Amino acid sequence: MSGALQDWKSQKKPFAAVVTAPVFWLALFFVAPMTIVWLYSFGQNAGPADIVISGTLDNYKRATEWLYLSIFLKSLAVAALTTLICLIIGFPVAMAITFAAPKWRPWLLLGIMLPFWTNLLIRTYALMALMGTNGYMNKGLGGLWEGASWLRTLVGMQPLEAWTPVQLLYNNFAVVLGLVYVHLPFMVLPLYSALDRLDKSLIEASLDLGAGHFKTFMQIVVPLAAPGIVAGVMITLIPALGAYLTPDLMGGTDSQMIANVIERQFKRANDWPFGAALSFLLIYAMFILIAFQSMRSNKVKEA
Amino acid sequence: MFNRTPIAPLEYTRKLWMRSWVGLTMLFLYAPLIVLMIFSFNDSKRNVVWKGFTLKYYEKALNNDSLVEALVNSLTIAALATIVSLVIGALAAVVLWRFRFPLKGLVEGTMSLPIIVPEICLGVAFLIFFAKVDWPTDLPWPLNLSAITIAHITFCFPFVAMVVRARLASFNKEEEEAAKDLGATEWQAFRDVLLPHIKPALVAGALLAFTLSLDDFVITFFTSGPDTITFPVKVYSMVRFSVTPEVNAASTILILLTVILTFIALKLQGVKGIAETH
Numbered sequence: 001m002s003g004a005l006q007d008w009k010s011q012k013k014p015f016a017a018v019v020t021a022p023v024f025w026l027a028l029f030f031v032a033p034m035t036i037v038w039l040y041s042f043g044q045n046a047g048p049a050d051i052v053i054s055g056t057l058d059n060y061k062r063a064t065e066w067l068y069l070s071i072f073l074k075s076l077a078v079a080a081l082t083t084l085i086c087l088i089i090g091f092p093v094a095m096a097i098t099f100a101a102p103k104w105r106p107w108l109l110l111g112i113m114l115p116f117w118t119n120l121l122i123r124t125y126a127l128m129a130l131m132g133t134n135g136y137m138n139k140g141l142g143g144l145w146e147g148a149s150w151l152r153t154l155v156g157m158q159p160l161e162a163w164t165p166v167q168l169l170y171n172n173f174a175v176v177l178g179l180v181y182v183h184l185p186f187m188v189l190p191l192y193s194a195l196d197r198l199d200k201s202l203i204e205a206s207l208d209l210g211a212g213h214f215k216t217f218m219q220i221v222v223p224l225a226a227p228g229i230v231a232g233v234m235i236t237l238i239p240a241l242g243a244y245l246t247p248d249l250m251g252g253t254d255s256q257m258i259a260n261v262i263e264r265q266f267k268r269a270n271d272w273p274f275g276a277a278l279s280f281l282l283i284y285a286m287f288i289l290i291a292f293q294s295m296r297s298n299k300v301k302e303a
Numbered sequence: 304m305f306n307r308t309p310i311a312p313l314e315y316t317r318k319l320w321m322r323s324w325v326g327l328t329m330l331f332l333y334a335p336l337i338v339l340m341i342f343s344f345n346d347s348k349r350n351v352v353w354k355g356f357t358l359k360y361y362e363k364a365l366n367n368d369s370l371v372e373a374l375v376n377s378l379t380i381a382a383l384a385t386i387v388s389l390v391i392g393a394l395a396a397v398v399l400w401r402f403r404f405p406l407k408g409l410v411e412g413t414m415s416l417p418i419i420v421p422e423i424c425l426g427v428a429f430l431i432f433f434a435k436v437d438w439p440t441d442l443p444w445p446l447n448l449s450a451i452t453i454a455h456i457t458f459c460f461p462f463v464a465m466v467v468r469a470r471l472a473s474f475n476k477e478e479e480e481a482a483k484d485l486g487a488t489e490w491q492a493f494r495d496v497l498l499p500h501i502k503p504a505l506v507a508g509a510l511l512a513f514t515l516s517l518d519d520f521v522i523t524f525f526t527s528g529p530d531t532i533t534f535p536v537k538v539y540s541m542v543r544f545s546v547t548p549e550v551n552a553a554s555t556i557l558i559l560l561t562v563i564l565t566f567i568a569l570k571l572q573g574v575k576g577i578a579e580t581h
Contacts, residue, residue: 005401005402005403006401006402006403007402007403007404008402008403008404011402013489014489015398015402015404018394018397018398018401018402019394019398019402019404021390021391021394022391022392022394022395022398022410022414022460022464023410025391025456025457025460026410026413026414029432029453029454029456029457030413030416030417030457031413032432033428033429033431033432034416034420034428036428036431036432036435037424037427037428037431040431089328090328092321092324092325093324093325093328095321096321096322096324096325108325110565110569111329111332111333112332113565114561114562114565115332115333115336117514117561117564117565118336118558118561119517119518119535119554119557119558119561120518120520120535121520121535121538121539121542122336122339122538122554122557122558123335123336125339125538125542125550125554126335126336126338126339126554127335128542129335129338129339129342129551130334130335130338136334136338181331181332181335184328184331184332185332238419238421239421239422241421242421242422242423242424244422244423244521245520245521245539249542249543259421259423259521262423262424262427263423266427266430266525272431275427276427276431279423279424279427279428280424282421282423282424283420283421283424286419286420286421290419
């Protein structure tokens with residue numbers, strides 16, 4: 001970058017020309033709606049369509065009841081598990097892209113990015129079709145089952161009973177699988193961009209000096225890719241925590257995540273103030289996560 | 304494997320387990336989509352057995368007025384939201400890149416919030432906001448889409464701003480000064496020097512905004528009314544009630560649209576440029 005920032009006073013007209021629209025839009029269509037939600041979270045229902053902002057903390061008190069607290073914790077656990085699985089699957093993929101031959105690299109990247117650009121609902125629906133009781137996943141499992149049964153007869157054991165399709169959908173497993181499916185590209189791309197910047201001669205040096213691949217990976221690659229790992233984790237964890245569609249379509253009655261509970265307050269339960277309070281608790285949770293991240297990256301900068 | 308030269312220590316990608324890992328991941332990512340696309344041509348109501356090739360579900364989908372209307376609504380909203388996001392996003396990027404002004408940190412922080420705030424919270428906020436200000440819902444098309452479009456612009460333009468600002472960082476301010484020294488006005492310098500420089504970022508930002516808008520379900524779900532169904536909302540209700548091959552056909556059309564858009568983006572930007580956008 002060349003040249004310093006200009007002071008707005010020295011160029012009032014151009015400044016006004018560029019600043020007005022964004023600030024106006026942000027104030028009217030972002031800050032105002034969020035402020036109304038925030039105010040509603042301190043309100044109560046006074047009639048069927050009448051909400052009084054009375055400054056009550058009852059909504060927040062209710063949100064700390066075990067029923068809602070457990071859903072909050074469960075959402076966090078599901079999001080964390082999703083992120084961990086994405087990291088485990090995604091890291092080798094990112095490594096493979098980084099070290100791929102130059103002519104392959106763009107195509108591998110494209111392969112990861114194309115699903116990223118594809119409609120989320122369609123992807124969820126496609127996965128559901130595959131996981132249904134008549135879907136291919138069940139057929140594959142059935143094939144494995146029959147194979148196992150055949151192996152048992154080979155060694156003279158009783159064959160297994162006939163395969164009955166299992167319900168893969170509408171449970172917590174389906175929710176985690178669905179979230180991993182949807183968020184995997186989110187994890188791979190930041191990992192790749194961190195690994196791509198890494199000085200490869202450091203890995204070579206480590207290998208030359210006698211460290212094994214595993215040791216090199218743990219002591220050289222992972223620490224150097226740490227910013228990418230943190231970015232990938234955040235970029236996966238945050239949307240996974242607020243996921244609505246996947247638990248709604250793929251989950252069962254006990255797979256509700258916090259976003260589904262919020263939605264219910266605005267549609268069926270019609271308790272807007274309570275829904276507003278839950279929304280803001282979710283936003284505060286995001287802020288805490290982001291604060292952790294920036295604290296961490298500040299530490300890295302100081303070191 | 305087909306080893307022509309021995310595998311060098313860093314050629315991780317040539318190791319068998321690494322290749323299988325990548326292959327399996329790609330299978331995981333693509334198998335559901337490919338199966339969905341193949342079975343949109345299947346001549347059977349039940350989705351799992353191949354009964355022969357047919358285009359009848361495409362015919363059905365294209366004759367389903369509410370589905371086509373939803374698709375037209377989605378494309379209209381995406382186009383409008385892209386245009387406005389592009390203007391506001393570019394202006395926001397220029398302002399943050401060029402000026403020092405009071406409360407700059409606050410403006411910058413607030414602008415990144417729509418990216419961070421969970422979709423569900425943003426959706427809820429718009430639901431309450433439009434109810435509170437009594438936003439008219441009985442306007443003629445396309446004005447009845449205004450509420451959804453406004454919501455989409457709010458979460459799209461910060462992404463555009465991000466992309467444009469990254470591009471502005473490589474702009475040499477001396478070029479602009481030179482133009483002004485040679486007699487260009489503020490506007491001419493902007494139009495003839497700055498704008499051409501940020502053009503690739505504008506293209507990338509436009510594609511990003513268009514896909515984000517076309518993709519959005521949650522926020523639209525809260526802002527749409529019975530007369531303003533978008534494609535994802537329509538597919539959602541179809542999936543909820545019953546899985547029909549029609550949905551497969553409609554989804555295939557949208558997937559192809561995405562692929563085409565991605566390839567246009569590639570042509571204009573190169574894979575690396577797009578990877579950096581995210």
